[in-house]
Amino acid sequence: xxxxxxxVPCSGIGKSFGTVxxxxxxxxxxxxxxxxxxxxxxxLLVLGEDETRHVLSGAQxxxxxxxxxxxxAKVVAESGGTVAHGLQVLDVYRRHRDLKPSGxxxxxxxxxxxxxxxxxxxxxxxxxxxxxxxxx
Amino acid sequence: xxxxxxxxxxxIACSGEEIAEGTVTRLAVRQVLESLRPEQTVTICLPLFxxxxxxxxxxxxxxxxxxxxxxxxxxxxxxxxxxxxxxxxSIVVGDSVPADSAGLGSARRxxxxxxxxxxxxxxxxxxxVDHLLDLQxxxxxxxxxxSSLPQAESRTRQAACSCGFGVPVQTLQVAGREVTLIALxxxxxxxxxxxxxxxxxxxxxxxxxVKTYNPVPSEEEAAYAQAxxxxxxxxxxxxx
Numbered sequence: 001x002x003x004x005x006x007x008v009p010c011s012g013i014g015k016s017f018g019t020v021x022x023x024x025x026x027x028x029x030x031x032x033x034x035x036x037x038x039x040x041x042x043x044l045l046v047l048g049e050d051e052t053r054h055v056l057s058g059a060q061x062x063x064x065x066x067x068x069x070x071x072x073a074k075v076v077a078e079s080g081g082t083v084a085h086g087l088q089v090l091d092v093y094r095r096h097r098d099l100k101p102s103g104x105x106x107x108x109x110x111x112x113x114x115x116x117x118x119x120x121x122x123x124x125x126x127x128x129x130x131x132x133x134x135x136x
Numbered sequence: 137x138x139x140x141x142x143x144x145x146x147x148i149a150c151s152g153e154e155i156a157e158g159t160v161t162r163l164a165v166r167q168v169l170e171s172l173r174p175e176q177t178v179t180i181c182l183p184l185f186x187x188x189x190x191x192x193x194x195x196x197x198x199x200x201x202x203x204x205x206x207x208x209x210x211x212x213x214x215x216x217x218x219x220x221x222x223x224x225x226s227i228v229v230g231d232s233v234p235a236d237s238a239g240l241g242s243a244r245r246x247x248x249x250x251x252x253x254x255x256x257x258x259x260x261x262x263x264x265v266d267h268l269l270d271l272q273x274x275x276x277x278x279x280x281x282x283s284s285l286p287q288a289e290s291r292t293r294q295a296a297c298s299c300g301f302g303v304p305v306q307t308l309q310v311a312g313r314e315v316t317l318i319a320l321x322x323x324x325x326x327x328x329x330x331x332x333x334x335x336x337x338x339x340x341x342x343x344x345x346v347k348t349y350n351p352v353p354s355e356e357e358a359a360y361a362q363a364x365x366x367x368x369x370x371x372x373x374x375x376x
Contacts (some may be wrong), residue, residue, distance in 0.1 A: 009153065010181065010183065011149075011150075011151040011153075011181050011182055011183055012181055013149055013151060013162060013165065013166065013179055013181055014179060014180075014181065018181070022151075022153060023244075025153065026153075026243075026244040030244065039153055039154060040153075041151075041152050041153045041154050041158065041211075042151075042153070042182075042183050043150045043151060043152055043158075043182055043183070043211035043212065043215065044152075044209070044211060045183075046182055046183050046185065046186050046211060046215045046219075047209065047211045047214055047215050047218075049209070049211075069184060069187060069188060070187065071181060071183035071184055071186075071187040071188075072183065074183075074186070074187035075183050075186050075187055078186060078187075104166055104170075105162075105163050105166035105167070105170065
């Protein structure tokens with residue numbers, strides 16, 4: 001698969017889970033799979049910027065949402081993108097109930113650990129997507 | 137008794153994930169919400185204008201709004217205007233606070249210079265909030281002067297977002313066309329709780345309340361008053 005997997009976190013600014021989504025996206029795109037992924041800012045999609053919509057077309061996206069309103073998944077779909085996986089931070093938290101995050105501007109230790117757990121899950125999905133692509 | 141939302145300033149950050157200035161907008165807005173003006177401000181996530189419902193999209197028509205952007209693309213300002221309403225003010229980091237992007241740290245982690253810009257942008261936002269609300273501050277106590285506070289105090293709340301808690305709206309027929317009025321369900325509930333029966337004096341009061349949150353063309357005031365009154369009468373019949 002030549003195309004990078006697009007990682008699109010929500011812009012959640014009112015809840016800790018939004019910040020976890022953002023921190024997890026940075027961990028994937030900068031630390032775990034920098035060669036296979038690309039971070040896409042949601043605000044540019046809201047604006048309908050041509051260049052960003054073009055990046056979406058033909059690529060697989062993994063969206064990470066901090067609440068059930070699922071802005072990232074909805075906006076990517078409305079912008080013509082393909083949501084290969086739509087993750088909810090809440091679901092990741094359910095698998096790691098000992099990591100209840102707090103803080104929005106600055107996550108606490110649990111928040112950082114949850115972001116790392118989220119990033120590890122995303123990494124697995126990225127590897128599956130890229131392996132599928134290379135076998136196609 | 138139901139309470140109408142009090143006038144607050146809505147602040148919308150672009151939160152741009154790719155550049156350090158985007159992180160500056162996010163942290164500056166959080167600083168205003170959490171520390172500088174927690175009782176006077178509210179926020180909403182920018183993408184919700186596209187992904188949310190009508191109640192979310194009226195945000196900028198209900199609250200005077202400050203858009204805070206990290207770059208000249210001005211996603212927050214333009215997105216807000218496109219989907220909700222024209223912001224009262226648009227701030228672009230770097231325009232107002234000269235900043236060298238590379239010197240701010242990374243989008244993931246700002247350095248001390250970046251955090252200093254956060255504080256400066258937050259102060260700037262807070263000053264604009266005061267201006268929009270016509271607030272005067274006691275510089276010694278760091279608190280708003282009592283005489284400049286809004287008549288009704290807001291309830292203390294966590295500095296969270298308005299996502300999913302959109303302002304209720306109601307659509308009705310005015311002079312043969314559909315008009316959506318912001319906060320009308322809350323206004324009706326408040327009037328009903330106050331025991332105000334449908335009458336000419338109530339009609340006048342209702343129109344005044346509606347005009348607080350909605351533009352009503354002066355030449356159409358009578359038609360609006362009539363339509364709102366009819367809906368209110370139906371609302372009262374339904375709640376008996």
